[in-house]
Amino acid sequence: MSEQPFRVLPAVTDDNEHFWRGGEHGELRFLRCADCGTWIHPPQPRCPSCWSTDVAPQASSGRGRILTYTINRQPWYPGLDPPYVVAIVELDDQEGLRLTTNIVNVDPDDVDFDQRVRVTFEEYPDRNGSVWLPFFEPDPGVGDVPAQEVS
Amino acid sequence: MTWTDIGERRAVVSGVGQSEVGRRIYPDPLGLTLDACIAAVEHAGLQLSDIDGLATYPGNMNQPPGFSGVGITEVHDALRLELNWFAGGLELPGQLGSVANAVAAVATGLCRHVLCFRTVWEASAQGDAGRASVTMGGGGGGGGFRASSFMQWTLPFGAPSAANWIGMMANLHFHRYGTTREQLAWIALNSRRNAEINPKAIYRTPMSMQDYLDVRMISDPLCLYDCDVPADGSTAVIISRAESAGDLARPPVRIEAIGTALRGRPSWDQFDDLTTMALRDAALMMWERTDLTAEQVHIAELYDGFSFITLAWLEAFGFCAQGEGGAFIDGGTRIAREAAQTPGSVALNTHGGQLSAGRLHGYGFLHEACVQLWGEAGERQVSVDGGPPTIGIAAAGGGPLAAAFLLRTD
Ligand SMILES: [Zn+2]
Numbered sequence: 202m203s204e205q206p207f208r209v210l211p212a213v214t215d216d217n218e219h220f221w222r223g224g225e226h227g228e229l230r231f232l233r234c235a236d237c238g239t240w241i242h243p244p245q246p247r248c249p250s251c252w253s254t255d256v257a258p259q260a261s262s263g264r265g266r267i268l269t270y271t272i273n274r275q276p277w278y279p280g281l282d283p284p285y286v287v288a289i290v291e292l293d294d295q296e297g298l299r300l301t302t303n304i305v306n307v308d309p310d311d312v313d314f315d316q317r318v319r320v321t322f323e324e325y326p327d328r329n330g331s332v333w334l335p336f337f338e339p340d341p342g343v344g345d346v347p348a349q350e351v352s
Numbered sequence: 353m354t355w356t357d358i359g360e361r362r363a364v365v366s367g368v369g370q371s372e373v374g375r376r377i378y379p380d381p382l383g384l385t386l387d388a389c390i391a392a393v394e395h396a397g398l399q400l401s402d403i404d405g406l407a408t409y410p411g412n413m414n415q416p417p418g419f420s421g422v423g424i425t426e427v428h429d430a431l432r433l434e435l436n437w438f439a440g441g442l443e444l445p446g447q448l449g450s451v452a453n454a455v456a457a458v459a460t461g462l463c464r465h466v467l468c469f470r471t472v473w474e475a476s477a478q479g480d481a482g483r484a485s486v487t488m489g490g491g492g493g494g495g496g497f498r499a500s501s502f503m504q505w506t507l508p509f510g511a512p513s514a515a516n517w518i519g520m521m522a523n524l525h526f527h528r529y530g531t532t533r534e535q536l537a538w539i540a541l542n543s544r545r546n547a548e549i550n551p552k553a554i555y556r557t558p559m560s561m562q563d564y565l566d567v568r569m570i571s572d573p574l575c576l577y578d579c580d581v582p583a584d585g586s587t588a589v590i591i592s593r594a595e596s597a598g599d600l601a602r603p604p605v606r607i608e609a610i611g612t613a614l615r616g617r618p619s620w621d622q623f624d625d626l627t628t629m630a631l632r633d634a635a636l637m638m639w640e641r642t643d644l645t646a647e648q649v650h651i652a653e654l655y656d657g658f659s660f661i662t663l664a665w666l667e668a669f670g671f672c673a674q675g676e677g678g679a680f681i682d683g684g685t686r687i688a689r690e691a692a693q694t695p696g697s698v699a700l701n702t703h704g705g706q707l708s709a710g711r712l713h714g715y716g717f718l719h720e721a722c723v724q725l726w727g728e729a730g731e732r733q734v735s736v737d738g739g740p741p742t743i744g745i746a747a748a749g750g751g752p753l754a755a756a757f758l759l760r761t762d
Contacts, residue, residue, distance in 0.1 A: 206510075208508050208510070209497065209498075209499050209507035209508055209512070210498055210499070210508060211498060211499050211500070211504040211507075211508055212498035212499060212500040212504065213498075214500075217504070242622075243505065268524070268626075269520045269521070269523055269524035269527070269626060270520060270523060271516055271519035271520045271522075271523050271571045271572050271573075271574075272569075272571070272572040273510060273511065273516055273519075273570075273571045273572075274568070274569045274570060274571065274572070275513070275515065275570045275571060277510060277512050277513065278510065278512075281510050285510060287509055287510065287511040287516050287519075287520065287571070288520070289520055289621050289626070297622075297624070299621065299622065300505065300621070301505055301506050301509055301511060301621045302509055303509045303510065314524075314527045327498075332508075334508050334509070336509075
């Protein structure tokens with residue numbers, strides 16, 4: 202794994218472990234409210250829709266679309282070479298369920314708004330156990346869907 | 353929302369001061385701060401013994417390098433102030449949130465004269481390594497640093513900088529509204545044009561459209577000239593009770609309205625409309641608290657940590673409709689310093705903004721607005737009806753950080 206690009210890794214805690222280690226099982230996990238079904242990100246101990254405390258990690262579809270992106274061209278870290286695509290992806294599971302990520306396995310110039318993408322994980326070993334960074338790649342399973350504007 | 357008590361009108365700006373400003377002047381940050389503070393107190397016609405309040409942003413921090421370094425305690429002690437109220441901190445509606453704190457303290461009668469300050473020495477602290485030296489967790493090999501809190505959601509993805517986060521917002525604006533780099537360039541070109549005649553500005557040589565288009569990209573669609581320039585310097589502002597006007601060196605700048613709202617999620621990537629950011633809420637709240645309108649504003653000193661933020665502020669204040677900021681700034685005539693009096697136009701960032709005058713981090717905009725309203729801007733002084741402008745906006749912040757001040761002397 203020594204040829205992996207450099208990545209700053211997250212501090213894994215009981216609260217975020219489902220997110221950072223779900224990739225071991227191929228799952229992009231978020232907290233979800235058992236009472237009303239709301240997906241929650243970042244993690245918090247109560248549902249922001251109904252204030253229930255009955256929230257637990259659940260696998261999302263791992264599929265969504267690119268809400269916006271930028272091609273980063275600045276070398277911020279030795280060992281992580283630009284250009285690479287930083288994006289905000291909105292998951293299909295719920296309007297507004299989104300995360301910042303990288304779009305990988307594609308030429309940066311071929312990335313576009315509303316592009317369909319799916320999660321792909323990369324394992325990064327760390328001293329207290331690996332984390333699986335959730336990247337996204339073009340989703341060959343479905344064609345591009347019509348652009349949705351966010352109000 | 354309808355407001356019944358516009359308490360900020362019980363406060364005024366009574367004086368401003370600024371230290372030397374430069375690149376890598378290797379200052380003593382406390383020395384810079386005291387220069388600015390003493391200048392502001394003198395400018396107001398007050399004595400240090402009159403100061404009974406102290407406010408700052410972000411408070412004393414060791415990281416990122418040069419971002420702070422001077423907190424409330426150091427200034428309090430160095431000036432031997434006898435304080436009735438003080439507050440310093442980071443969790444505020446942007447940099448000018450600290451001035452809003454001071455206004456609130458004065459308006460509620462907790463103190464009479466608040467010395468507000470903001471000091472940066474990022475140019476020296478970052479040294480020759482440049483801005484990349486501030487990226488958390490840098491240095492390769494993983495080190496001991498692990499990201500937590502908000503940064504855990506961005507650092508693992510090689511997005512440590514607001515250039516990346518604002519780049520995504522700007523790119524969405526470009527996509528949704530057809531905004532172009534040739535339009536956005538006018539924020540930088542207008543600032544440089546104004547900086548050419550600001551003796552304290554860091555970059556004063558003319559910039560052409562071709563210069564802008566040719567410079568290297570940082571995070572699409574933002575290029576180097578869309579990013580502000582780290583500086584060393586300190587700015588101070590005195591907020592006083594309106595009743596003290598007769599004791600001051602000059603008629604004060606009155607505070608017509610403030611906006612400090614953040615009604616969406618407090619986040620760089622979870623906010624509902626990434627093309628407006630929290631500026632939308634702060635600007636809306638400011639207008640809710642006054643009968644004045646954007647058409648009456650002569651000067652607008654609007655935060656430009658990145659050029660796109662300024663465009664978003666212009667839209668948020670209603671100088672143009674949402675999405676029409678690109679067309680509004682295109683060609684630069686509607687934002688030039690000569691445009692202050694022209695209906696549908698506003699003189700923008702008349703000192704050169706942080707893009708060209710230097711990243712004094714929010715306070716530079718309030719300083720410039722007051723200097724212009726007092727008619728003390730020298731060669732770059734904006735003229736309205738043969739005198740200084742009388743209505744201006746100072747606003748700072750981007751992403752989930754934003755505060756807006758509507759100021760008047762009429
Ligand atoms: Zn719920």
